[in-house]
Amino acid sequence: MKKIILMAILTGSVVTNGVAQARGSLGVNDPKAKSILDNVSKKFSTLKSVVANFVLKVEGANNSVTDSKKGTVYLKGAKYKVNLDGQEIISDNKTSWTYAKDANEVTINNVDQNSTALTPAKLFTNFYDKDYLYRLDGESNEKGKILENIEMTPTDKSKNIFKVIVSVDKKNQSISRMKVYEKNGNHYTYEITSFTPNTNLTDATFVFDAKKYPGVEVVDLR
Template sequence: MKKYVLTGLLLSGITFSGMAQTKQVSDPKAKTVLDGVSSRFKTLKSVVANFVLKVEGANNSVADSKKGTVYMKGSKYKVTMDGQEIISDNKTSWTYAKDVNEVTINNVDQSSGAITPAKLFTNFYDKDFLYRLTPETTEKGKVLQNVEMTPTDKSKNIFKVIVSVDKKAQNIAKMKVFEKNGNRYTYEITNFTPNAAVTDATFLFDPKKYPGVEVVDLR
């Protein structure tokens, strides 16, 4: 799987139309867990989180595994992962590929249903998912509250997402995405630093730092 796809999944792969096709009601206990994550995140001035993205094929084979870091401040974010960067100041987005030394610039679509890193930690779940609380698990000494989420629009390729929340810290510890074709994508947060020293310049692409970069401006 191409590395561009891996980064894209983190930012925009979980996109749903919001077309409710069922009148089922979500589990209020699951909503309490998710609301706790959202409320805590909104109190933070900034966040720096390290993560590991693991891609598994339909036969349980690990097709790829990559480490990365995400920087967040309000609705702004920057993701770095193995020679790639995605930066957004919530107005403009820059996608940089190191191997070809190229940056693609786009306007941010405010009406898009894409889940950005900031949305992931807030209440992105209310409109486009049904969700229920499943049994707690313990991993690496942490008690995880697991919420199984299914999109209301059943036509999408993604049919299930499991969000695992660190019960004590009220942070998302892991998220696993299931596709109808059998592929699975697991994002594990390995380190979460609240109120880190992150400047606004972090969320702007400075071409001076990338000598000879080719700019593809799609705005």
């Protein structure tokens, strides 16, 4: 379950029914939704780095809550690091490391530049133009924030994910929440609780240093 939780963020695996399916069959995107997403992407491109805290809630079919975790994501360009309850996923955009604390094991892979996986870095860029169809699904007032909710469906219908709802803070033009829906009835809510831009992050943040993990078992799949 822990691995499922963390990978839910990273594989878009963090991105239908009725109207959405009809819209998708026509291949038409909503210009209002595009404008909102473009503004988020444009704002993020001006930032040198980001540190964001989040809560990830996993719910099974029939809205049964099965797990909830707190985590932190560090972003610098296409590089990222995610800390989540004894797990770490690190990428310098060439190599990725997935570390499991309970097993003291790290798995190393090459980064597939052609992958459509929704990584934390992609979440704040214009990934949506290539891999998703999207429409504005109204606004909601939550905890004093006006959220613009955008429904997204993958163009690749073979994906396990069939729908993603991205909620954008209308005032700050930043992503506040993402809900990922799987075909098996499970869904994941990725909610950002704090967002700190332009933090001083060195490139070493985005490389796994085995010396800091005594006795770590390395599984190199490159």
